[in-house]
Amino acid sequence: MNPVLLEILPQIRAGMCCSQLLAALALQVRGEENTDWLRAARGLCHGVGQSGGPCGLLGGGAMILAYLSGQDNEPHPMLEAMCNDYAEWFYGACADFGGYGCEQISAGLMRQAGAVSDDGRPDMQVCGELLARCWGTILEILENYNVDVAG
Numbered sequence: 115m116n117p118v119l120l121e122i123l124p125q126i127r128a129g130m131c132c133s134q135l136l137a138a139l140a141l142q143v144r145g146e147e148n149t150d151w152l153r154a155a156r157g158l159c160h161g162v163g164q165s166g167g168p169c170g171l172l173g174g175g176a177m178i179l180a181y182l183s184g185q186d187n188e189p190h191p192m193l194e195a196m197c198n199d200y201a202e203w204f205y206g207a208c209a210d211f212g213g214y215g216c217e218q219i220s221a222g223l224m225r226q227a228g229a230v231s232d233d234g235r236p237d238m239q240v241c242g243e244l245l246a247r248c249w250g251t252i253l254e255i256l257e258n259y260n261v262d263v264a265g
Contacts, residue, residue, distance in 0.1 A: 118246040131159035132245055133174030139249050140178045143263050161216030169208070169216045171241075171248045175200050178252055183261045192259050199255050207247065219244070 118139070119126070125138050130152070137155040141148055155177070157163070158170040176197045183190035190196070208214055211222030223240045256263055 116243060116246040118249050119242045126242070131156060131170055132241055133158035133170035133177070135245055136171065136174040136178050136249060136252075137181075140181055143182070144265050159216075164216075166215050166217060168214050169204075169219045171219075171245060172201065172204050172214060175204065175248050175252055179255065182252075182256055182263045182265075183259070185265075190259070190261065196255050196259055199258075200251060203251050203255075204248070207244070 121142065122130075122135050122138055125135055130138065134152050134155045137152050141151070155170075155174060158173045158177070161167040161169060162173075179196045179200060180189060180193055183193055183196060205214065208219050208222070211218045213219075220241055223244060227240050229240055253263065
């Protein structure tokens with residue numbers, strides 16, 4: 115299993131979704147706890163409440179970039195560029211799935227894995243590898259913009 119997934123295995127078992135898991139990783143990097151923020155990140159889950167909206171890894175990734183790059187309640191001056199870099203990478207990584215909504219991406223990942231969903235909802239065992247790739251890309255982007263993620 116991917117080392118990133120091993121780090122957040124307790125949160126996966128607790129039922130956290132993709133955007134919450136990214137938030138948990140960001141808090142872990144900072145050595146912080148914030149259950150309110152984790153609860154708020156749930157709003158991005160499953161394409162914004164199974165609405166067919168964008169995957170929580172897309173919106174959650176932008177949220178994490180803003181969180182880890184900001185200082186003193188001010189956004190990083192290059193936040194938009196960082197978010198654009200992330201979105202461009204994400205769109206490329208998910209281009210073969212027929213869309214960028216949670217349902218399209220999870221269905222595409224399930225097809226790649228040869229798996230079947232019992233309830234039509236994303237399976238973190240299948241989505242987990244994409245989550246790990248997203249986290250690695252977020253850290254890479256922050257490094258490219260000389261952002262100290264430790265705060």
